[in-house]
Amino acid sequence: MKKPTVLAICIHNSARSQMAEEYIRKLGGDLFDVESAGIEPGEINPLVARLLLEEDIDITAKMTRSVFDLHRQGRSFDYVIAVCDPEAQERCPIFPAEKRRLHWPFPDPSRASGSEEERLARIREIRDQIRARVSEFVEVYRLTGRVE
DSSP states (O other): OOOOEEEEEESSSSSHHHHHHHHHHHHHTTTOEEEEEESSOOOOOHHHHHHHHTTTOOOTTOOOOBHHHHHHTTOOEEEEEEOOOGGGGGGSOOOOEEEEEEEOOOOOGGGOOSSHHHHHHHHHHHHHHHHHHHHHHHHHHHHHSSOO
C-alpha cells in the first residue's frame, strides 16, 4: 500500500519545516513519505542543523526547496503542514492538500536573540515543541489511520 505523502512548509524552509520533515521521517518514516519546502528558500539555519545533530539527524548537506518548484512539477500531498508562526501566517505558503491541511504555529528560530548559548536554548525549545507535535501526529495516525 502506498504511504500517504506529507509536505511541511514555512517561509524559508531553513528551520521549522526542516525539523518537522526530519521528525516525521524519524518517528513515522514507516507510515509517511515526507518532504519540506518554503516560499522564499534560504539557507539551512546552522544552529538548527547543530541541534538536530544532538538527536542523530544530519541536515548539514541538505538544500532548501521552493513550494513553487513542487507546484510546477504537479506534485500533490495528502497532508500539508504549515509550521509558520502566527505573525507570518499570512505569508505562509498555500499548497493544496489532498486530505488535510494542518497549521502548527511555532516561533521562528531566526528570531532567537542573545548569545549563541541563549539562541541555542531558545531554538532547542522550538525543536522540542516540533518533535512533540510530530510525535502526536504520528501516534494518532498509527492508531487510527488518519489525522483529523
